[in-house]
Amino acid sequence: MTKNDYLKLNYKPNYQNEIVATFYGESRLSLKELAIKTAEESSIGTWTKINTLSSDILKRLAARIFYVNVKTGIFKIAYPLALFEPASIPQLLSSIAGNIFSMKAVKNLRLEDIEFPEKYINKYPGPKWGISGIRKITGIYNRPLIGCIIKPKLGLTSSQNAELAAQIFKNGVDVIKDDENLTDLSFNRFTDRVKKVLLLKKQVEKQTGKKKIYVFNVTAPTEIMLKRSAFVKKIGGQCVMIDVITAGWAGVQSLRNADLGLIIHGHRAGHSTFTRNKKHGISMLVLANLARLAGVDQFHTGTVVGKMEGEEEEVIKINELLKEDWREFNKLRENWGKLRPVLPIASGGLHPGLTDKLMKILGHDLIINFGGGIHGHPRGSLAGARAAKQAIEATIKKIPLKIYARDHLELKEALEHWGFK
């Protein structure tokens, strides 16, 4: 039960049978000592030597620190799979992202990355639809989906909401969503909104011959969330949104496990309470991993160019993680097993003038969400929707926005209003 029970710098992790976590740490203790305390508290140890911890348990279940780099502050720990309940994100986090952050020895501690064995991954359902499913539903294969958030966040009645959505759908938008705080409110009841929106959406689909998706925010205590989702399904909707952080992983997993056949849209409101500090908390990369395991089909990951923080390199890495079937790490491939790829969403402070740059950075497998960037157009939301569509068309055709704007009035107005990058 000495420190060496956890510190095994010559150990080669077994990526088939261990979960490997990468931490950044700072402490009044040495980094090695911090790593030991972290390994203890996140597996089977505690602050003092205990009599009930047998050498057999220690051998089977102790976490192993196999890498410590005092220059970078990085250490890595391998955890035997037996420590984890299959397909439970709450239990995973209670283990390796729980008490450790509270330890007095910690000055800063950040869970930077997690790598899972394929057999652990395959216990999760992953996305029902994922990128290919969503592309099939919409019939759009060669460009990003154009998304729009109904704005103001709150305040429209269900009728106003439905009419606005229909007009925006008509003018070229593929996916329209509720904002993160619009659920069931006195002036815009959830069931009214679903009925009215879906009725008008059907009409637009008939008129335009194009499939549209409306994303209903079902965020609530789990039983209410499931009831609302079942209602969306019953009335003919295809997609629901959950605020994954404020609802929490038990709720996210239950929504997926209920297997209602709906696309699950994951909003990340609140993540920056613990992802923003680059020295403490949990990285957005880890969050994206968890969203994929839980079965989120499309997930907010960052815009690089918009109103929300998120650096280019990080957002690209996150999106690649969601889109790929495997990733290269430590020269080993983490295989995503049977789990479908997730469609990344860029959302927050986007306007048509940013589309060009955004797609250059993040590619075509993307939902580009405009809120203010559509409803703030000088001639209103419909012109805004057209401008957004024109901007994406231009980028796909590899025509500079400024050139395309010459004979596309709404785009011209948008560029004049917001400028472009």
Add this chain to the structure above:
Amino acid sequence: MTKNDYLKLNYKPNYQNEIVATFYGESRLSLKELAIKTAEESSIGTWTKINTLSSDILKRLAARIFYVNVKTGIFKIAYPLALFEPASIPQLLSSIAGNIFSMKAVKNLRLEDIEFPEKYINKYPGPKWGISGIRKITGIYNRPLIGCIIKPKLGLTSSQNAELAAQIFKNGVDVIKDDENLTDLSFNRFTDRVKKVLLLKKQVEKQTGKKKIYVFNVTAPTEIMLKRSAFVKKIGGQCVMIDVITAGWAGVQSLRNADLGLIIHGHRAGHSTFTRNKKHGISMLVLANLARLAGVDQFHTGTVVGKMEGEEEEVIKINELLKEDWREFNKLRENWGKLRPVLPIASGGLHPGLTDKLMKILGHDLIINFGGGIHGHPRGSLAGARAAKQAIEATIKKIPLKIYARDHLELKEALEHWGFK
């Protein structure tokens, strides 16, 4: 739609009809500008002027900044109740603790406190049992409950777990709990543990004539959590634990809303990812507020003296908030309405030598949880249990631990082993 729509420094908040949030902020902008961006993003605005935001909506729903103090970095915002869905913590957080933390304008931002109108509070169930209910169930009225965490966190079989619990119960402990990462594991299945523990617990209760509580950790995706809780109830248990942060509020509320008649024990593993930085994130005080609304009966709040961080003043404030029927704030009383008081739990790095100081700081309405502080006793867990009981007896009788230890061997050994404060 100018900035003044949100900034109303002469406004007097209406504590009967508004939720008031206190923030600490730092920005490259002025504090006023940061406050405006925060108020916009957390109510109905966005990064650009939008056409769909009518003056009527603005008047009814805009948040109002009524206090800005550049010296302290504190600003306060009043939110009309119409912005919030009744009895939904996820929706509350998506509004006032969501996107704001991601804004590029933010250098640091922390939600320090929330005050709720009584009519908002009363839409929540609050604790089923709370302090008085738990005291009634245990028959213990005049001292803290003595708690013990089974250790090692993971590794014991269900039989070993049950036998250890029975021995500790016999030696004076009132409440024994699973650790935060022990759920349903291959070597200790949940249903086996419930059956074996409750069988032996019944025997001990018969032998000792005292009621004991075992806290089963049901943390999991919601539907599994509810199934496990129903099983605990069926087999005759009284209490389940949920890791509120890693499971999330949708799960916590669903567990309470299912109204199974069980005591809900709230563990806070993971909270330090966002509570620890005193400049950014969400305060532990806010978390305690939410736990009470959601209906957690007993909640981990800090030890001051143990292994986890948490300053004296803060932990006292949190515990008072949970225990009182009202609190004084801005010279106004926040009334907890019909919601029962919550029993605070001190847990993490405690040993018998700290009991004296701990009770001086935190009082008698408390569960004092020992893990390593019982299982690490030089003569094992049973001696540890006795030492813990003796330490609390001594403190209640106002006899110094060192004096009481003279004719209480186990306490003497514990003090020699760990020292005391």
